[in-house]
Amino acid sequence: MFPLERQKKIMELLIVKKVLKMTELTNELNISVDTLRRDINSLAKQEKIEKIYGGIKLKESKFGESSINERMISHLEEKQCIAQTCSKFINDGDCIFLDSGSTTYQIAKFIKNKKNLTVITNSIPVVLELLNSEIETLIIGGKIRKNESSVVTYEYLFNFSQLNIQKAFICTSGITIEKGISDYNVEEAITRKKIIELSNEIYVASDSTKFGRDVTVGIAPLEKVDYIITDQNLNKTFINEFKKTSTNLIISNSFTH
Template sequence: MLPLERQKKIIDLLNVRKVLKMNELTEELGISVDTLRRDINVLANQGKIVKIYGGIKLAEPKYGEPSMDERMIDRLEEKETIARKCCEYIQDGDCIYIDSGSTTYHIAKYIKDKKKLTVITNSIPVITELMNTDIELMIIGGKIRKDEQSVVTFEYIFNFHELNVLKAFICCSGITTERGISDYNLEEATTRKKMIELSKEVFVAADSSKFGRDVTIAIAPLDKIDAIVTDNLVDRSYAAKFKKTQTKLIIADE
């Protein structure tokens, strides 16, 4: 295997397993420790990975959020677990909103057997996933963000108040108990704020990496959020913090 092929393989493995130990990599790739170290040094110098004690992990983006394609494969197992937990709160006959995001997208995969369900969304992947099902679909109108495969809109071009949403499933890029949920893009944040305002119940679906971050645009304080659904890798100190708020912290697989 050529060095470029090995380095691509290392990145592919990290996209699935997040953190890898040196002995795991030498065994997986069938190479010596010295060869592995050379590949790791190349990737680290390119800013793609970070060396940690005994192994490596993917580097966090320095500016803004990763692309939708990157997020769709990042922490995939955790996101699917969160999505399945969210589905426990969706009943036959509900009218729900599914946000554009790599975590909420997976909800669409697990609701296809629901009866008389209406899904409102601004996510093109969600529409594609549910297109050939019996679920009633509504997509909000507005501008298409091609990179995010989403539709963003404003009050003057879409009459949000005609919607009657029972439960909204919202994504975000940051969560703190002090400032609530936040995101990188103003247009996405505007749509999320409006759906939070209109929905009777609001669930935030976010993997554990979002906790402790307060990014560019504030979406809503915690008192506007009924529950946050996350994975079991979340720092357990947040359980005590959330007990002091009105927002329920739901940890999938617990």
């Protein structure tokens, strides 16, 4: 295994476990301690990890938001489960919006056999996923946000008033009863606000780790959200609290291949 492959494997393991011991890594990768130290030093220089006594841990993002590459791997089964449930709300002939995010990316994998479907998106991974399908795909115009593989919109590059979006599937970094949904990035939040204004039905696709968090930028209060689709790990306290709101909370079942 080449150094870059090993380092990618180390990052994948860290995203799942957060902290790893040196002995775990040497056994998992079947390499010597000296080789592992070289990989760790390389990752530490890139500020991806932190060395701790007897092991390493994932370096926290300065702004609290993990990268899209990290989120593509973390809680993957839950996200696949949420995406599969979301796909059941998408019908032949619909015009939908798929937001940039690791959960909405998974939705793209489940909708390729839909007939006469139009997908509007600001997610480059979603575009690439649908590239060889029969689905009509429109990408909004704007600035490429490289670390998210997304496009953050500018009004003068895209004529939003012409869109007729029936269902929008939105991602979020935080959900609370009091403040609704929120995100770390201002530009992403502006795009989501615009899409929420234009769409007939709003679906928030979010794994259970986002509940109870109110992060940097508010996107919309709960009354603007029709459905929140999440996984089975959601705390029962939140389930009871949502019964008092107008938002439909849907707990997805187990992922089926």
